[in-house]
Amino acid sequence: MDINLLGTAILFGFSDGCIFFLVSIGLSLCFGVMRIISLDQCAYYSLGAYITYSFTLITGNFWLSLIITVGLIALIALGVEKIIYKNIYAKPITYTMIISFGVLLFVIGVIKYIWGLSPIPVGQPVKGDFILFGTAFPYYRLCIIIATFVVYGLIYCFLNKTIVGKAIRASIEDIEKVEALGINGYKLFTITFVIACVLSALGGAFHGSLIMVEPNMGLHILLYMFITAVLGGLGSLKGTMIAAIIIGETISIGSIVWAPSTIIVPFLTFIVVLLIKPTGLFGSKLLKR
Amino acid sequence: MIRTFKKLWQPLFVITIVFVARFFVPISYLTEVIIFSIFIMSCNFLLGYGGLLSFGQPLYLGVGAYATACYLFYFGQNPLIGLLMGLIVGTIFALGIGVIIIKLRSDYFALTNAAMNVVGFFLVYDLFSNITGGMDGIWFLTKMNPVFGIDFTNTYHFFIFAEIVLLIILLLTQYIMNSMFGTICLACISNEKKVRFLGYSVFKTKLLSFIFSSVLASLAGSLYAIYFGYVCPSMMGQEKAGEVVATTILGGVGTLFGPIIGAAIIIGAKDIISNIIQNWEVFVGALLVIVVLKADEGIVGLVNDYIKKQKVI
Numbered sequence: 001m002d003i004n005l006l007g008t009a010i011l012f013g014f015s016d017g018c019i020f021f022l023v024s025i026g027l028s029l030c031f032g033v034m035r036i037i038s039l040d041q042c043a044y045y046s047l048g049a050y051i052t053y054s055f056t057l058i059t060g061n062f063w064l065s066l067i068i069t070v071g072l073i074a075l076i077a078l079g080v081e082k083i084i085y086k087n088i089y090a091k092p093i094t095y096t097m098i099i100s101f102g103v104l105l106f107v108i109g110v111i112k113y114i115w116g117l118s119p120i121p122v123g124q125p126v127k128g129d130f131i132l133f134g135t136a137f138p139y140y141r142l143c144i145i146i147a148t149f150v151v152y153g154l155i156y157c158f159l160n161k162t163i164v165g166k167a168i169r170a171s172i173e174d175i176e177k178v179e180a181l182g183i184n185g186y187k188l189f190t191i192t193f194v195i196a197c198v199l200s201a202l203g204g205a206f207h208g209s210l211i212m213v214e215p216n217m218g219l220h221i222l223l224y225m226f227i228t229a230v231l232g233g234l235g236s237l238k239g240t241m242i243a244a245i246i247i248g249e250t251i252s253i254g255s256i257v258w259a260p261s262t263i264i265v266p267f268l269t270f271i272v273v274l275l276i277k278p279t280g281l282f283g284s285k286l287l288k289r
Numbered sequence: 290m291i292r293t294f295k296k297l298w299q300p301l302f303v304i305t306i307v308f309v310a311r312f313f314v315p316i317s318y319l320t321e322v323i324i325f326s327i328f329i330m331s332c333n334f335l336l337g338y339g340g341l342l343s344f345g346q347p348l349y350l351g352v353g354a355y356a357t358a359c360y361l362f363y364f365g366q367n368p369l370i371g372l373l374m375g376l377i378v379g380t381i382f383a384l385g386i387g388v389i390i391i392k393l394r395s396d397y398f399a400l401t402n403a404a405m406n407v408v409g410f411f412l413v414y415d416l417f418s419n420i421t422g423g424m425d426g427i428w429f430l431t432k433m434n435p436v437f438g439i440d441f442t443n444t445y446h447f448f449i450f451a452e453i454v455l456l457i458i459l460l461l462t463q464y465i466m467n468s469m470f471g472t473i474c475l476a477c478i479s480n481e482k483k484v485r486f487l488g489y490s491v492f493k494t495k496l497l498s499f500i501f502s503s504v505l506a507s508l509a510g511s512l513y514a515i516y517f518g519y520v521c522p523s524m525m526g527q528e529k530a531g532e533v534v535a536t537t538i539l540g541g542v543g544t545l546f547g548p549i550i551g552a553a554i555i556i557g558a559k560d561i562i563s564n565i566i567q568n569w570e571v572f573v574g575a576l577l578v579i580v581v582l583k584a585d586e587g588i589v590g591l592v593n594d595y596i597k598k599q600k601v602i
Contacts, residue, residue, distance in 0.1 A: 084582065093395060097342065098538065099578055101344070102577025105570040105573050105577065106570065106571055109571030109574060216528070219527065223403060270401070270404060278393075
């Protein structure tokens with residue numbers, strides 16, 4: 001095994017892990033606050049990738065289209081939350097899974113209708129690479145890592161320093177006591193859902209340049225997203241970050257050791273973690289029903 | 290005699306409708322509806338009586354289909370023995386998997402099944418492709434001998450055979466639903482702790498429901514294999530899981546009629562809609578959302594509500 005190849009794999013795994021973090025933190029927060037499994041985060045991930053691609057073609061500037069994408073996805077998420085999710089907060093968790101899977105399938109169908117069925121290669125906004133530990137590392141992946149850490153810092157400040165963030169952290173533990181303090185629980189749900197979808201869209205926009213965008217990309221990332229969220233602990237910010245890095249590195253290093261391990265290793269990790277510690281690495285015991 | 294008829298009217302009604310419909314709709318459509326409804330019955334039983342949602346039912350379909358296909362391709366020529374092999378392999382597989390994953394929480398269970406579906410697809414498509422033929426699959430239509438005068442390659446003979454299998458499965462499912470086991474299953478869904486206090490083992494009940502539903506799915510897989518004479522990995526692709534769940538909920542979870550009604554509608558709609566629009570997922574996704582929001586119990590539930598309203602009036 002070439003040591004340069006290992007170095008490349010580790011660095012690439014780090015950036016892949018950052019993408020997984022952006023997509024999984026939405027699922028984790030949604031479950032923690034609202035106790036719903038929002039599988040349609042994958043739908044906003046694919047929509048983010050496609051909308052960013054289209055607006056980059058129109059405006060020619062990646063960062064401008066990123067801001068437009070964030071705005072559009074926030075509006076769509078607001079609509080979905082008000083129309084669909086408001087009615088199902090009280091239902092058992094299997095129904096929320098089925099509904100969110102239905103939304104995911106619907107969005108995949110809409111993507112196929114608007115953008116067609118074939119995979120589209122997307123150009124990277126930041127070109128060129130630099131030499132690190134003897135391997136060529138693209139600037140774009142470094143951008144992704146920096147952006148992810150900035151997002152992590154922003155979410156950390158939001159959750160720990162603002163009143164809304166503290167209310168969200170409290171509602172992860174006990175929503176009834178938060179409502180007893182006079183804070184509107186449904187508004188918190190809406191805010192959490194919109195933030196989750198925006199983060200997934202960011203993940204999708206960044207990931208689109210690394211892989212070709214295709215209609216089924218949401219389904220491909222669904223399992224990795226869920227495995228990362230569960231491994232880290234549903235509702236935990238730090239846990240999701242660490243779990244995402246672990247999963248990203250495992251897939252990346254595994255792919256140069258033995259090709260089938262990209263699918264088998266995360267799945268085995270998932271089963272082992274679920275059987276030994278169902279709340280994940282950093283999840284709180286309160287989240288185990 | 291009247292009491293027996295009253296107990297058995299539901300399966301006999303279904304069989305009569307299917308037999309009579311033969312004169313109005315194409316036989317190939319009916320055969321596919323029959324096999325698909327056996328597959329839906331597995332998801333229906335798992336969701337309605339086991340209380341477990343699974344996004345990976347195509348895995349068990351593939352297990353049954355590939356077991357039958359490998360037997361008929363490598364070993365023998367008797368399709369009935371192939372069917373039996375599919376059932377046996379399905380049971381052992383379900384027993385092995387079920388013991389590990391039954392204890393998981395409902396959402397973890399669903400996505401673990403989905404993950405296993407992906408892994409199974411990958412194993413069949415890539416890792417074991419020298420046995421299973423990889424992406425091309427196995428073709429064995431000419432290798433099946435007629436048994437007891439039934440020629441399985443003849444459409445009409447196979448339709449009668451499938452109907453007999455459907456009748457047996459309907460009777461069996463109705464018997465299980467009305468038995469003590471079925472009642473305990475429903476009790477487990479409502480309140481597990483009370484069932485434990487009554488002395489029954491929740492784990493064993495759920496395991497048995499899971500094995501029964503997986504055996505049904507493997508039976509459907511074997512029937513698909515014999516019907517087409519051909520298996521390929523796309524039968525157990527993960528994208529089929531959404532259709533299965535949608536059809537189950539549309540028909541009505543936990544009912545006897547639900548799977549058949551759901552299967553008839555979905556396969557009919559697939560044919561009609563595929564000619565108009567290309568993306569089938571829009572329909573399935575919208576159907577899932579609307580049915581769960583508005584009609585929780587599916588079509589059978591709507592009909593039951595309507596009948597109750599008539600009785601009150």
